[in-house]
Amino acid sequence: MASLTGSACLENYRIQGLPSSAFYISEFISDLEEQALLDKIPKPRWKQLSKRRLQTWPSELAKNTLLDTSLPKWLIEPIITRIHSIPLTASDPQKHMFSDSPHGSPNHVLINEYLPGQGIMPHKDGAAYHPVVCTVSLGSSICLDVYGTKEEGTTETEPKWKILQEPRSLLITTGEIYTDHLHGIAEVEEEINLGPSTVSNWKLLRSTDEIIEGRFKRLPRTSLTYRDVIKVSKLGAKFGIFGSR
Numbered sequence: 001m002a003s004l005t006g007s008a009c010l011e012n013y014r015i016q017g018l019p020s021s022a023f024y025i026s027e028f029i030s031d032l033e034e035q036a037l038l039d040k041i042p043k044p045r046w047k048q049l050s051k052r053r054l055q056t057w058p059s060e061l062a063k064n065t066l067l068d069t070s071l072p073k074w075l076i077e078p079i080i081t082r083i084h085s086i087p088l089t090a091s092d093p094q095k096h097m098f099s100d101s102p103h104g105s106p107n108h109v110l111i112n113e114y115l116p117g118q119g120i121m122p123h124k125d126g127a128a129y130h131p132v133v134c135t136v137s138l139g140s141s142i143c144l145d146v147y148g149t150k151e152e153g154t155t156e157t158e159p160k161w162k163i164l165q166e167p168r169s170l171l172i173t174t175g176e177i178y179t180d181h182l183h184g185i186a187e188v189e190e191e192i193n194l195g196p197s198t199v200s201n202w203k204l205l206r207s208t209d210e211i212i213e214g215r216f217k218r219l220p221r222t223s224l225t226y227r228d229v230i231k232v233s234k235l236g237a238k239f240g241i242f243g244s245r
């Protein structure tokens with residue numbers, strides 16, 4: 001992790017100007033780690049959706065509940081270990097992003113693959129999860145759009161903020177930005193209108209070299225989103241909430 005030094009804490013990576021709180025670490029994993037992760041994603045496991053491909057690890061939720069099984073080792077090392085190693089603040093080096101979550105660690109990963117032109121509709125992640133999402137990006141940069149709220153409480157139709165996620169980066173969203181704001185990825189082949197005034201994490205980017213006249217063309221991008229599912233059941237199979245297996 002070239003940009004995360006031994007003494008670093010998450011506060012150094014806070015994205016300013018967004019609803020609280022979002023953090024962006026541009027070089028969270030190395031090139032080799034990125035390639036190893038892409039190689040390990042099992043091809044037969046993809047579920048084709050209309051606008052992207054999806055894998056759910058260790059399994060899909062049923063009634064917002066996760067069957068108690070572990071994540072495979074390749075989804076734990078190096079990512080979860082490294083998330084645990086980043087202190088929230090310099091004053092309390094033991095406390096990390098999942099210290100206060102029900103299981104003290106992510107127990108669930110969604111893997112999404114977007115080809116150029118694909119995206120995900122604006123949505124909230126909902127109540128099944130503790131309100132922390134850690135997203136690792138692989139393969140290509142992409143912009144996550146975050147939507148504002150009008151005075152009467154409805155969501156604005158155009159995104160208010162844009163977070164540029166580079167390959168090998170980690171984005172953490174939590175708090176108000178998780179609970180109160182919709183997020184989505186536009187179905188476009190090219191990101192446009194990018195600059196210091198439109199990209200909230202501009203100052204935290206590893207490089208802006210690929211952005212020419214405020215634009216870049218997307219390549220296939222894979223994301224790993226890590227969350228802690230609040231309800232975990234050891235007895236799900238017995239009571240049939242996960243169907244027959």
Ligand SMILES: O=C(O)CCC(=O)C(=O)O
Binds near residue numbers: 112135
């Ligand atoms: O792929 C991403 O970065 C976003 C995925 C997402 O919005 C979600 O899993 O809820």
